[in-house]
Amino acid sequence: MEKQEIRTFGRRHGKKLSARQNILIKTVLPTISPMNLPANTGIILEIGFGAGEHMREIARQMPGKIIIGAEPFINGAASLLSAITNESNVVRDEYKNIRIFADDVRDFLRASDSKFEQIWILHPDPWPKARHEKRRLLNSEFLSLLASRLTPDGEIIIGTDHWEYYEWILAQTQIAKLKTKIPDLETIHTRYQHKNMAGTIAPKYLIIHA
Numbered sequence: 001m002e003k004q005e006i007r008t009f010g011r012r013h014g015k016k017l018s019a020r021q022n023i024l025i026k027t028v029l030p031t032i033s034p035m036n037l038p039a040n041t042g043i044i045l046e047i048g049f050g051a052g053e054h055m056r057e058i059a060r061q062m063p064g065k066i067i068i069g070a071e072p073f074i075n076g077a078a079s080l081l082s083a084i085t086n087e088s089n090v091v092r093d094e095y096k097n098i099r100i101f102a103d104d105v106r107d108f109l110r111a112s113d114s115k116f117e118q119i120w121i122l123h124p125d126p127w128p129k130a131r132h133e134k135r136r137l138l139n140s141e142f143l144s145l146l147a148s149r150l151t152p153d154g155e156i157i158i159g160t161d162h163w164e165y166y167e168w169i170l171a172q173t174q175i176a177k178l179k180t181k182i183p184d185l186e187t188i189h190t191r192y193q194h195k196n197m198a199g200t201i202a203p204k205y206l207i208i209h210a
């Protein structure tokens with residue numbers, strides 16, 4: 001029997017979706033799948049996009065690139081769909097480059113052979129209790145897999161306000177012998193960043209490069 005993969009996210013469902021969100025999930029989500037992408041277009045991946053604020057920002061900044069987001073929390077995908085569509089439920093022009101995989105990114109990576117110019121992971125679930133450490137997504141094995149999916153100049157950009165998780169991720173990059181640098185990035189404002197559950201003064205960022 002195949003070994004079951006450990007779940008790295010909390011919940012798939014939150015509060016009840018609105019009628020419009022249900023329609024968007026049924027009708028728009030299938031039309032913006034990240035499979036069968038056009039050739040010769042730069043691809044950017046965001047893992048665990050939450051409500052998708054950062055994805056929308058980079059989609060507007062880089063209209064020539066495809067921006068893929070993976071998020072198993074269905075309310076997150078629903079929030080992003082609401083924000084990128086107009087009142088007729090059509091994707092707005094500035095967000096036509098967005099693709100959504102509404103599930104575990106590990107399933108997406110197995111199903112696709114895309115290489116990424118950038119991979120963003122902002123505020124990965126920190127799983128602070130020792131007994132939950134195995135749920136942390138950014139372990140050495142997964143980081144190595146991500147690094148193998150970068151284009152020649154590609155980068156993985158990680159940000160977390162959970163400083164203990166940050167140090168843990170740094171240690172995992174050393175185990176995996178990955179090349180890293182500490183960037184001087186301005187704070188990126190996502191929904192989770194505003195909650196500041198860790199109570200730290202600012203998030204810390206890390207870049208893993210090819």
Ligand SMILES: C[S@@+](CC[C@H](N)C(=O)[O-])C[C@H]1O[C@@H](n2cnc3c(N)ncnc32)[C@H](O)[C@@H]1O
Pocket residue numbers: 008009010011047048049050051070071072073076103104105106121122123124125126137190191192193
């Ligand atoms: C703490 S939230 C941060 C959300 C968002 N990046 C932000 O900053 O507001 C972490 C997110 O990662 C998602 N996540 C956890 N494991 C994942 C996986 N294997 N694939 C995709 N997303 C995952 C969770 O569902 C959750 O929404």
